[in-house]
Amino acid sequence: MRRVLSVLVTAVVVLGLAMTGWAAESTLEKINRTGVFTIGTRTASPPFGYINKQNDHVGFSIDLAKLVHKNIEKKLNKSVTFELKESQPATRIPLLTSMAVDLIAGTMTDTRPRRDSVDFSLTFFVTGAQFLVKEGSPIRGIQDIGGKRVGAQQGSTNERIIRERVPQAQLVVFPDQAAAFTALVQGRVDTYTNDGIQLAGLKVKAPNPAEWKIVGNFYSYEPYGMAMRKNDSDFRAVVNNALMEAIEGGEYFNLYDKWFGPKGELPYPMTDDVKSFLMYQVVPK
């Protein structure tokens, strides 16, 4: 019995040491060793990350992550496989910390509490929360939702703001956007709130887009960033440099046009404010 115990203890200690060894590995070292760069992204958030009609996993965030991928290959001076995994708001931080993915590139808002757990890249998209309602609904904005049944997505920042700012609203929180939108279509909730751009994505994909209206001023500020493991500044620099080069060299704006331009998946013109904000994030060479 005692021998079995000592073997077990040794095994646990050795395993523990081995794991500490991995933990010390930086993201770039891990990618270099495995030859794979894995991102976590959305599968149902057009046009940031979604499965299109041809069954391809595509999107604006994925295209930007591909630029990061190119930059990693340049940095490591070897070719690296690019892999996509689905990440939900509730799973994206555990996916990162458990090393299952190297970068979250989806629709994640950069917030201060989240910065305690993960590091963020530059802001790559700016939006704010609004409401999606059926044509003819009395709801015109956050001032009208008291006592109404408001659908929201769990893990989103706007759910939290409603809870704090309009506690009389009856929040119904769903783990994913598809369920929340179905609840709105079936009349289980009176309105669905999320980032304006996501609502626009839902409206475009709805069977009858004219039936739906996006209402209200932005009641939150949602800067989207890519998230990575904390305290890995070399990797962060690779990610940020890829974004800066894309903004500086104009590739970012080509991609923006591809997805949000007049002929894009979801027309959403960029305001001048947002454009200067993006440009000012680029530090000099």
Next chain:
Amino acid sequence: MPLTGFLGMQYNFQWSVLWTGGHGEWLIQGIVTTLRLSALAWILASLLGILAGALRTVPFRPLRAVATCYVEFFRNVPLLVWFFFWYFGAPQMLPRAAQDWLNAHGPEFWSAVVGLSVYHGARMSEVIRAGIQSIPKTLLEASVATGLSVGQAYRLIIIPVALRLIIPPATNESLNLLKNSSLALTIGVAELTFMTRQIETYTAKAFEALTAGTLIYLALCLGISATMAQVERYFRIPGLIVRVGRAEH
């Protein structure tokens, strides 16, 4: 507690997020909702299970067929699909006024109760059928010979004996039911798993929240097992069954 390198994760544990900032209240609300949902569903599932389980053994084919249809239909479709059906689908068949009434009275919770009880009722009935069928045919014959009708024999003799026999598998089913109630978060029921995810949302501390959820479910389930073991001991019929050993708790 900073613990770098644990299981290969670079992560700072901060357990206080579980009780500061009102998060403790969320957990308690979550536990209450989980228990309310599970208890209501358990009662309904037991009733449905006893009914369907008994009907599947009666010597009258049409009744057996109805019960078999119920069991096979409901237990062979994933519970998640049933939740979506009862929440998104079923209310559409009601008249508009009934739908409005339902929407004003927490349709998420009641859809989950119905979904969970109908699904687990089907599973529970199999446990009960097994209990009834493990009773020798002679007991039914002897009961009828004393002048009881078949219905009375079932109500007074067969089912009370069967219910005692099936306590261990029924405990299993009850634990499953409690744990399956966590799926109700997909239709917006703010139960325990939902609340642990909610804490994760607010604090970005996923491991602490998930650990809390794990331990609470474990404690609830151990509580149920212990209670059922007591029930088993209390209701046993001395001399009826040769016991190899009783459940240890």
